[in-house]
Amino acid sequence: MPKYLLFGTYCDHVLSKREPYRKAHLxxxxxxxxxxxxxxxxxxxxxxxxxxxxxxxxxxIVRQLIESDVYWLNGIWTEYEVKEWIQVF
Known part of the structure; x- marks a missing residue:
């Protein structure tokens, strides 16, 4: 099955802003x-x-999972990129 890498960015002041959503995210x-x-x-x-x-x-599928995450929906993740990964070993 293919593997995909997520690279994303957190909002400023992430520790305080993520708190209300952390449990649901995890x-x-x-x-x-x-x-x-x-x-x-x-x-x-x-x-x-x-x-x-x-x-x-x-x-x-990966993009749907990211965009339905409470961190994305509430601006904790502010941008992201997904790349297919070719694992050699």
């Missing part, structure tokens, strides 16, 4: 992980970027 990611779609997803150390690896049938 629950959604947990379900995606259990379903085998999310391999990993995490912020950078400086909390400016988000990075994720997805395994899905196509890019549209």
């Amino acid at each position: 629950e959604g990611i947990k379900k995606q992980k259990e379903a085998g779609i999310v391999v990993t997803i995490c912020p950078t150390q400086d909390l400016t970027k988000v990075f994720g690896i997805y395994e899905a049938e196509n890019e549209e």
